[in-house]
Amino acid sequence: MNPRTLTEPREPATDARLLDALAEIVGQAHVLTDPELIEGYTRDWTGRWIGDAIAVIRPGNTSEVSAVLRACFDAGVPVTPQGGNTGLVGGGIASAGSVVLSTRRLETIESVDPIGRTIAAGAGVTVARADLAASAHGLRFGIDLASKESATLGGIVATNAGGTRMVRYGNTRAQILGIEAVLADGSVLSRWTPLVKDNVGYDIPGLLAGSEGTLAVITKVLMKLVTPATDTQVVLAGVRDVDQALHLCNRVRQSGLTVEAAEIMTDDGISLVCAHTDARRPFGAPSPMYTLIEVSSPRETEESLLEVLSDSADLIEDATVEPGPARKLWTLRESHTESISASSTTPVVKLDISVPLSVMGMFIESLRETLADRFPLVRPILFGHFADGNIHVNLLDAEPRVAHELTDTVFRLVAAHHGSISAEHGIGRAKSPWISLGRTEADIAAMQLIKSSWDPRGILNPGILLPEKV
Numbered sequence: 001m002n003p004r005t006l007t008e009p010r011e012p013a014t015d016a017r018l019l020d021a022l023a024e025i026v027g028q029a030h031v032l033t034d035p036e037l038i039e040g041y042t043r044d045w046t047g048r049w050i051g052d053a054i055a056v057i058r059p060g061n062t063s064e065v066s067a068v069l070r071a072c073f074d075a076g077v078p079v080t081p082q083g084g085n086t087g088l089v090g091g092g093i094a095s096a097g098s099v100v101l102s103t104r105r106l107e108t109i110e111s112v113d114p115i116g117r118t119i120a121a122g123a124g125v126t127v128a129r130a131d132l133a134a135s136a137h138g139l140r141f142g143i144d145l146a147s148k149e150s151a152t153l154g155g156i157v158a159t160n161a162g163g164t165r166m167v168r169y170g171n172t173r174a175q176i177l178g179i180e181a182v183l184a185d186g187s188v189l190s191r192w193t194p195l196v197k198d199n200v201g202y203d204i205p206g207l208l209a210g211s212e213g214t215l216a217v218i219t220k221v222l223m224k225l226v227t228p229a230t231d232t233q234v235v236l237a238g239v240r241d242v243d244q245a246l247h248l249c250n251r252v253r254q255s256g257l258t259v260e261a262a263e264i265m266t267d268d269g270i271s272l273v274c275a276h277t278d279a280r281r282p283f284g285a286p287s288p289m290y291t292l293i294e295v296s297s298p299r300e301t302e303e304s305l306l307e308v309l310s311d312s313a314d315l316i317e318d319a320t321v322e323p324g325p326a327r328k329l330w331t332l333r334e335s336h337t338e339s340i341s342a343s344s345t346t347p348v349v350k351l352d353i354s355v356p357l358s359v360m361g362m363f364i365e366s367l368r369e370t371l372a373d374r375f376p377l378v379r380p381i382l383f384g385h386f387a388d389g390n391i392h393v394n395l396l397d398a399e400p401r402v403a404h405e406l407t408d409t410v411f412r413l414v415a416a417h418h419g420s421i422s423a424e425h426g427i428g429r430a431k432s433p434w435i436s437l438g439r440t441e442a443d444i445a446a447m448q449l450i451k452s453s454w455d456p457r458g459i460l461n462p463g464i465l466l467p468e469k470v
């Protein structure tokens with residue numbers, strides 16, 4: 001079936017029969033159809049994407065997920081998998097006539113293995129809960145992001161999330177060992193091995209990382225855990241520009257310290273955070289930019305860091321150092337997303353991009369000039385995990401009618417600097433019209449072949465990630 005036909009009107013009786021069948025599988029209490037109840041599932045975190053659904057289905061285990069998908073497959077009804085609904089590109093927002101399959105009830109932590117350093121858990125377990133379970137064994141979960149109280153393990157795998165620790169431990173794909181997932185026709189696929197060395201065939205967990213709900217519904221994950229650094233220090237330094245921040249980060253590394261996290265913020269961003277939270281400005285005099293770098297070393301971290309800072313007067317305007325976890329300093333960074341949303345008069349255009357480190361300074365400069373020239377009413381706030389080349393470009397007060405042109409302008413600038421239009425949030429609905437700026441025709445055709453072989457009826461998240469075939 002061509003995916004397009006999925007969105008064509010169906011007989012109301014077909015939907016009614018399907019809903020009865022789904023209630024038989026998961027229980028009537030877990031089939032939500034009341035518009036008030038489903039609103040939290042059909043509207044995204046940013047308020048930019050408002051979808052629709054015939055129902056939200058909340059299966060409680062893998063067999064139920066399998067039976068739900070089989071029923072939707074037979075009825076030809078599209079399914080949008082959804083975890084914590086913290087995604088920022090509209091990938092978990094269903095279109096009219098679809099079913100939302102919420103994984104939040106798949107919330108069992110099956111085991112934490114302190115010797116193998118792994119966690120086995122349901123896709124609906126939140127990142128914060130996984131981290132808490134790991135902490136009980138002196139370990140940590142390797143992915144950390146400001147949405148961790150709601151973002152789920154299935155969601156971070158499906159988006160291949162990055163986050164603040166990516167510079168240290170890699171992205172989500174780098175942490176997956178095993179996966180259980182249900183395919184569109186309801187069959188259950190399990191690649192479940194704790195082996196870090198296992199080269200038998202294609203990397204299926206790796207393929208599902210970043211698949212954004214278009215290939216399968218992830219039901220369980222087996223992920224690596226990390227040994228936390230014991231002696232961490234956090235520096236917040238005022239710098240003139242991103243190049244100075246990159247040089248500082250480099251000096252920190254060359255001194256033998258391990259970089260645990262490296263973030264960049266602008267003075268405008270810090271001002272917003274101070275206006276919307278009880279955070280205080282870090283220094284008496286503002287700097288154009290601020291970098292927050294968390295470091296560790298086996299011993300004398302503080303002394304080593306202070307030495308680097310005293311040798312870096314040429315790069316730093318002001319600096320403050322606190323022992324980890326330094327929550328107050330981190331709040332300045334972690335409150336950005338919420339403060340930005342609260343401050344914009346229109347839904348924020350959020351573009352998560354990456355560029356090579358060597359051109360990051362040039363990119364930021366031309367971005368600012370272009371925006372000031374073509375969109376003078378738009379307020380740009382930039383921040384991000386800059387040591388990974390990642391900048392979150394937030395465009396505030398942008399009239400919805402200019403959002404497409406604005407996005408197009410930024411993405412073309414990114415492409416001209418050999419960057420990526422999606423560093424860590426995925427493509428979702430928001431970026432699929434621009435996928436050809438990030439991938440060649442042959443590459444897109446190969447991805448479409450994978451999609452059609454895994455999901456031949458095109459029921460899983462049609463229109464997300466890959467443009468729909470006409």
Ligand SMILES: Cc1cc2nc3c(=O)[nH]c(=O)nc-3n(C[C@H](O)[C@H](O)[C@H](O)COP(=O)(O)OP(=O)(O)OC[C@H]3O[C@@H](n4cnc5c(N)ncnc54)[C@H](O)[C@@H]3O)c2cc1C
Pocket residue numbers: 045080081082083084085086087088090091092093103123144145146147150151152153154155156157158159160161162163164212213214216217218219337338424425428461464
């Ligand atoms: C304040 C804030 C800070 C953030 N910081 C970061 C950050 O630092 N780094 C980062 O990478 N992201 C960040 N994000 C974005 C978001 O938290 C991540 O994309 C996260 O991985 C989404 O997880 P979720 O469970 O909420 O997924 P959802 O939003 O529910 O879904 C996201 C996508 O994954 C699919 N999906 C979800 N669960 C499954 C499943 N079980 N099987 C198959 N497909 C599934 C959905 O269909 C959708 O396409 C942030 C978001 C917010 C609101």
